[in-house]
Amino acid sequence: MTAIEVRGLHKSYDGRKVVDGVSFEVGEGEIFGILGPNGAGKTTTVECVEGLRIPDGGSVRVCGYDPATQRDELTRVLGVQLQESELQAKLTVREALDLYASFYERPADRKEIAERLGLTPHLRARFAQLSGGQKQRLFIALALLGSPRVVVLDELTTGLDPRARREVWSLVESLRDAGVTVLLVTHFMEEAQRLCDRIAVLDRGRISALDTPGGLIGRTSAAKEISFDAGAPLDPEALRALPGAVSVATADGRTVVAGTEETVAAFVSLLAREGVMAGQLRVTDATLDDAYLDLTGTDR
Numbered sequence: 697m698t699a700i701e702v703r704g705l706h707k708s709y710d711g712r713k714v715v716d717g718v719s720f721e722v723g724e725g726e727i728f729g730i731l732g733p734n735g736a737g738k739t740t741t742v743e744c745v746e747g748l749r750i751p752d753g754g755s756v757r758v759c760g761y762d763p764a765t766q767r768d769e770l771t772r773v774l775g776v777q778l779q780e781s782e783l784q785a786k787l788t789v790r791e792a793l794d795l796y797a798s799f800y801e802r803p804a805d806r807k808e809i810a811e812r813l814g815l816t817p818h819l820r821a822r823f824a825q826l827s828g829g830q831k832q833r834l835f836i837a838l839a840l841l842g843s844p845r846v847v848v849l850d851e852l853t854t855g856l857d858p859r860a861r862r863e864v865w866s867l868v869e870s871l872r873d874a875g876v877t878v879l880l881v882t883h884f885m886e887e888a889q890r891l892c893d894r895i896a897v898l899d900r901g902r903i904s905a906l907d908t909p910g911g912l913i914g915r916t917s918a919a920k921e922i923s924f925d926a927g928a929p930l931d932p933e934a935l936r937a938l939p940g941a942v943s944v945a946t947a948d949g950r951t952v953v954a955g956t957e958e959t960v961a962a963f964v965s966l967l968a969r970e971g972v973m974a975g976q977l978r979v980t981d982a983t984l985d986d987a988y989l990d991l992t993g994t995d996r
């Protein structure tokens with residue numbers, strides 16, 4: 697079953713194309729990530745899914761509903777945590793949870809959500825007294841109060857410390873396990889690599905790649921990195937000639953060879969042939985960071 701369907705989405709501002717023919721589908725119970733540099737069209741795409749913006753062309757469906765014309769139906773199935781949100785400064789956490797729960801016929805258990813997001817000790821605190829991380833956890837809680845079938849999380853863990861971040865990741869994974877569809881917009885590559893079943897990379901208003909995290913990483917020019925301290929000199933040209941080798945660099949006596957699985961096997965054979973011991977030998981896989989930079993040609 698398809699939870700989100702986007703077909704040929706177009707949106708322009710003042711004659712400038714921000715989203716230019718974006719298409720993707722998200723299945724029920726899938727965590728689908730959207731990555732891309734600033735200005736790539738991520739926010740506009742998601743706002744069209746949320747019904748906050750009307751597309752210039754193309755179509756969007758969320759659980760079969762058109763966000764532009766079926767807003768009442770949409771609010772019954774969609775929860776949203778926006779990138780930037782505010783509440784009235786004197787509203788307490790408990791009051792915010794009670795208020796948002798009143799919007800739904802069958803809201804989720806407020807106590808359970810507050811407990812899972814670490815908000816229980818802060819129920820009497822006013823919004824203005826909360827730290828940035830506490831506010832972020834509150835907005836995630838509000839997005840989940842309607843027991844949504846689909847939830848949009850935009851910059852999910854901004855402002856959270858490492859422990860809180862991992863607790864929120866576990867919560868998102870439990871949502872998927874319960875069949876909830878998650879549309880995740882993030883700049884945090886570790887988050888996307890851990891959580892997402894598939895990822896769309898947007899660049900200049902178009903999808904430049906759509907694959908699993910492993911599939912995107914597999915597209916990188918160098919899937920492996922070999923770093924070592926050579927016990928005896930190794931000819932740099934011999935290293936560059938290794939099958940699949942992409943680059944060779946040496947700094948402070950440590951050499952790094954970027955390449956493929958084939959490069960690793962050939963490197964081990966070269967060491968044996970030359971009788972060289974490689975100290976502090978380390979072989980690391982490419983990451984989603986590497987794949988992202990290869991695909992977009994830009995820093996995060």
